[in-house]
Amino acid sequence: MVPSPNGCAGSTATRKPHDPRVSSLQERIMTPTAELRYEQAETVAIEEIPIIDFAPFLHGGAADRARVAQSIREACRRIGFFYIVNHGVPESLRQAVLSEARTFFARSRAAKMETAPLLDGQWCGYLPGRGAAEGTQPGGSLLPGATKAKVSGGSLEQFNMMRVRDADDVNYDARDPIYQRNRWPADAPGFVETMIVNQRALRSLGTSLMQAFALALGLDEGFFVGMHRSPLATFGLNFYPAPVAGQPSADVGVGAHCDASSFTVLLQDDVGGLEVRDSGGRWISAPHVPGAYVINIGDTMMGWTNGEFVSTLHRVVSRKPVDRFSATMFMNPDREVVVRPIDRFVTKENPARYEPFSNDEYMRRFFGKFYDTMFK
Ligand SMILES: O=C(O)CCC(=O)C(=O)O
Numbered sequence: 001m002v003p004s005p006n007g008c009a010g011s012t013a014t015r016k017p018h019d020p021r022v023s024s025l026q027e028r029i030m031t032p033t034a035e036l037r038y039e040q041a042e043t044v045a046i047e048e049i050p051i052i053d054f055a056p057f058l059h060g061g062a063a064d065r066a067r068v069a070q071s072i073r074e075a076c077r078r079i080g081f082f083y084i085v086n087h088g089v090p091e092s093l094r095q096a097v098l099s100e101a102r103t104f105f106a107r108s109r110a111a112k113m114e115t116a117p118l119l120d121g122q123w124c125g126y127l128p129g130r131g132a133a134e135g136t137q138p139g140g141s142l143l144p145g146a147t148k149a150k151v152s153g154g155s156l157e158q159f160n161m162m163r164v165r166d167a168d169d170v171n172y173d174a175r176d177p178i179y180q181r182n183r184w185p186a187d188a189p190g191f192v193e194t195m196i197v198n199q200r201a202l203r204s205l206g207t208s209l210m211q212a213f214a215l216a217l218g219l220d221e222g223f224f225v226g227m228h229r230s231p232l233a234t235f236g237l238n239f240y241p242a243p244v245a246g247q248p249s250a251d252v253g254v255g256a257h258c259d260a261s262s263f264t265v266l267l268q269d270d271v272g273g274l275e276v277r278d279s280g281g282r283w284i285s286a287p288h289v290p291g292a293y294v295i296n297i298g299d300t301m302m303g304w305t306n307g308e309f310v311s312t313l314h315r316v317v318s319r320k321p322v323d324r325f326s327a328t329m330f331m332n333p334d335r336e337v338v339v340r341p342i343d344r345f346v347t348k349e350n351p352a353r354y355e356p357f358s359n360d361e362y363m364r365r366f367f368g369k370f371y372d373t374m375f376k
């Protein structure tokens with residue numbers, strides 16, 4: 001498939017010198033403001049965040065699929081996080097993504113800044129720190145008046161990508177800024193190719209996961225797939241530099257947040273540091289599990305299910321003196337979708353917790369003011 005020029009054209013032709021304000025911004029991002037010591041996360045029985053074998057869902061019959069869906073249902077209602085193994089994505093591709101991330105983030109700051117966003121509304125490319133997030137409480141990004149909140153974790157570097165649209169995509173040629181223009185690093189064909197191959201693999205896995213979520217909720221298997229036909233899926237690479245002596249823990253990793261997504265697929269390296277807050281308020285660790293992806297429910301799914309599936313606070317506290325890398329896919333619905341609590345989850349005991357919302361507006365808000373929050 002030919003990637004859409006809008007989705008994946010390199011930034012080389014239009015590259016401009018970067019905004020000089022960035023250096024003072026960086027100083028601000030890198031300067032710790034408050035000392036805050038995180039308590040050690042508890043290491044709990046692995047059932048808390050279950051490891052689910054996804055192969056029976058991909059290759060089995062109806063009974064196998066129902067069994068996997070049941071495990072997913074249990075995890076999503078209780079904690080909103082689970083691992084999947086045997087998901088069909090080759091280990092070589094997963095390792096290539098992490099390896100490309102290491103190479104990219106090892107570039108000089110100036111080289112990386114060449115792909116940084118330049119305008120308000122632009123979101124793709126390199127970010128020298130975590131600027132802001134929509135959700136600092138479960139479902140928070142869906143509430144009226146939700147605004148971006150500063151999330152601590154200033155030493156994190158990120159590279160954001162938008163889904164590359166293939167020629168058969170209904171929005172292949174769309175010029176609307178909501179579809180975002182990727183800003184690829186120069187002279188990095190291996191990086192671009194790996195990221196595109198990874199996107200396709202994760203999108204395919206995402207489709208299977210959506211079927212599993214639908215079955216898990218007792219809905220028609222195509223319920224979510226039908227609303228993610230040209231999804232506003234975003235992809236990220238994260239670099240958590242090794243903490244240095246005396247660095248406040250609030251400045252290490254990324255602070256507590258919920259994801260603005262239908263669901264998130266996370267590949268973490270073997271360093272660990274992801275922590276999840278369970279319903280009892282405990283921070284529990286979600287360590288590296290070889291071969292696994294971490295899947296978590298985002299606010300949008302919490303909205304559809306009126307809280308039946310929970311979007312859960314999580315954070316990264318890199319406690320080891322080594323660099324950490326991770327890669328994400330945030331699945332979001334089609335631009336036109338209006339998300340509203342599904343009838344069966346609205347009852348007298350559990351009235352609608354969220355107003356219907358337009359994904360178009362939601363995503364515009366997500367991308368919008370990003371540059372302003374981050375670089376001004
Ligand atoms: O790097 C990780 O393990 C998690 C990153 C994360 O939570 C995010 O990017 O939203």
Ligand SMILES: [Fe+2]
Binds near residue numbers: 258314
């Ligand atoms: Fe997250």
